[in-house]
Amino acid sequence: MKIGIIGSGNMGRSLGILWAEQGHQVFFGSRDSEKGKAVAQKAGLGTQGGTNDEAAAFADVILWTARGVMPSELLSNKEVLNGKIIIDCNNQDIPEEFAYPAIVESLAEKLASDVPNARVVKAFNTMAQEVFELAPAPLKDYQVSVFVAGDDEQARSTVMQLATVIGFAPVDSGVLRNARLVEGLGDFIRMIMIGQQQGSYATISVNVLPKAEQQRLGGRQASALY
Template sequence: MKKIGIVGTGNMGRVIGLALANKGYEVFFGARDLSKAKFASEFDNQTKSGTNQQAAAFGDIIYYSPRDIHPKKVLDNLSVLDGKIVIESGNWDISDQLDAEEIKISKTEILQQQLPNSKVVKAFNTILQEVFEYSIKDLKSYNIACFIASDFLDAKSEVSDLSSDLGFTTIDCGTVKQAVLLEQMGSLIRILVRVNKNPWLSFSLTDLPEIKDLHFGGRTASALHGKTEYLENR
């Protein structure tokens, strides 16, 4: 089983680490405040805890949660992340008036620039921490989407396996450039929680069976939408 290093054991780091430990992954919780890493590791005595640097060195795959904090401020030696997959789930703040911030460059793309020798993957940002409380059987039956984006196909494949192991349906959304869209979805889910006063929500994508015998004329050429390459490539 792959080793997982959690850099920044807050809410998401703790639940993702514990869910992976439940599935048999080796997990090391790291934090700047050692008591927070220890708190997480006490839920599963197979896990370890210590500093962020130790977690980064331990993991083959790193979950990095200190949002908007340059890794050089979190770790003493960044070279331990070279060649490794670094997952991040950063979302944006929502104002009291429910205004979402305009996103020009994603948090994923910034982290990839800060860690040019690592393979940064956006994942889990539309999945609220509460959702990890469900059993894997329930998660599969709810068909909860884990949207991912990265420039590295091999990294996406590994994160896809990891997300499937946790019970999610992985949806590959393309390169790191598409992480902007996932962060907008992150803003949307946060707004939905506030509007509905309910954190037990999630996104699903339904793969529908194709209808061959179309009754309403199908897609015709459109000056508005340009080509329908996806149909031509089927």
């Protein structure tokens, strides 16, 4: 699979290298062509590097790490993204005392509004970069969840496969509107992580439990709540 990385910071570099290790063709993009080439040279594994425009044109799947910057601002021609899968892994800036406003439109939804003919998927926003250093093993033993939300079912499936091959446990999180909840979860995890001792990284693993053999507590009663 051809994967373009828009932005060559921590997230882009880490995921790009992991996917290249699994045999995918990876192109690291940057505003500065020489920076993109430098990341590719350091990564090795047959990766390429250059401008964001070149990465967008190269790829079938794009990891968008430019937080809050839209394709119409960053690319010379955003139409190059038409039909392509765009993974948005971004979270909001951390406000003072973690006093986040309610998310009425997610970063992923804003991205999708800017490129309505692309297939935007929210994923990889709920863990620190240090977690990627454990991939794919021993990470796979910990069943760390990646929450995947997008309106296109095939695009969600592709992103879930990309999560699985590097040791994560993907969770199909439904339509792109649910990215509001996924981004809120990312904010919560960062709050917990920052409150822990240095070197400790919070994650979430969603486990499926067996049904109780007996309902000694009376079972679920009818309610307006789930």
